[in-house]
Amino acid sequence: MSQEQTYIMLKPDAVRRQLMGQIISRIEAKGYQITALKMMTLDQEIVGEHYAHLLDKPFYPELAAYMTSGPVVGMIVEGPEVVAGMRQMMGPTNALEAPAGTIRGDYAHSISENIIHGSDSLENAQIEINRFFK
Ligand code: UDP
Ligand code: MG
Numbered sequence: 001m002s003q004e005q006t007y008i009m010l011k012p013d014a015v016r017r018q019l020m021g022q023i024i025s026r027i028e029a030k031g032y033q034i035t036a037l038k039m040m041t042l043d044q045e046i047v048g049e050h051y052a053h054l055l056d057k058p059f060y061p062e063l064a065a066y067m068t069s070g071p072v073v074g075m076i077v078e079g080p081e082v083v084a085g086m087r088q089m090m091g092p093t094n095a096l097e098a099p100a101g102t103i104r105g106d107y108a109h110s111i112s113e114n115i116i117h118g119s120d121s122l123e124n125a126q127i128e129i130n131r132f133f134k
Pocket of ligand 2: 120
């Protein structure tokens with residue numbers, strides 16, 4: 001199994017609802033290493049880069065408003081097959097469909113406000129780490 005890095009971000013609703021500790025505990029309990037962590041407030045420009053694949057969607061203005069509505073916590077998380085492993089722990093984008101036991105399934109019930117971001121590929125993980133940590 002290959003050692004990987006992924007970019008995880010606790011979205012503004014996770015911070016507002018004081019779920020940071022619980023979510024970070026799950027990541028640590030899984031055995032992954034958090035090797036960098038910072039709280040930051042995103043601006044429209046960086047949200048537009050991060051969600052460039054969604055810029056033309058009708059929900060984009062709402063998504064941008066959500067992502068800039070308060071501080072987020074960005075993290076570099078490392079471990080074997082961690083990109084897919086974190087996606088599995090997060091559950092599907094639509095938290096209404098996310099099974100109990102997943103982070104989205106346990107803490108959210110919306111397709112938009114779904115409390116956590118995780119990179120969807122090794123390539124995007126490196127791009128996102130460079131975007132938020134360089
Ligand atoms: N999103 C939304 N409505 C949708 C699809 C996505 O509001 O119909 C938001 C949601 O917050 C999601 C983010 O846009 O997490 C990025 O979408 P993506 O398809 O990349 O899903 P993810 O990788 O976060 O599961
Ligand atoms: Mg995505």
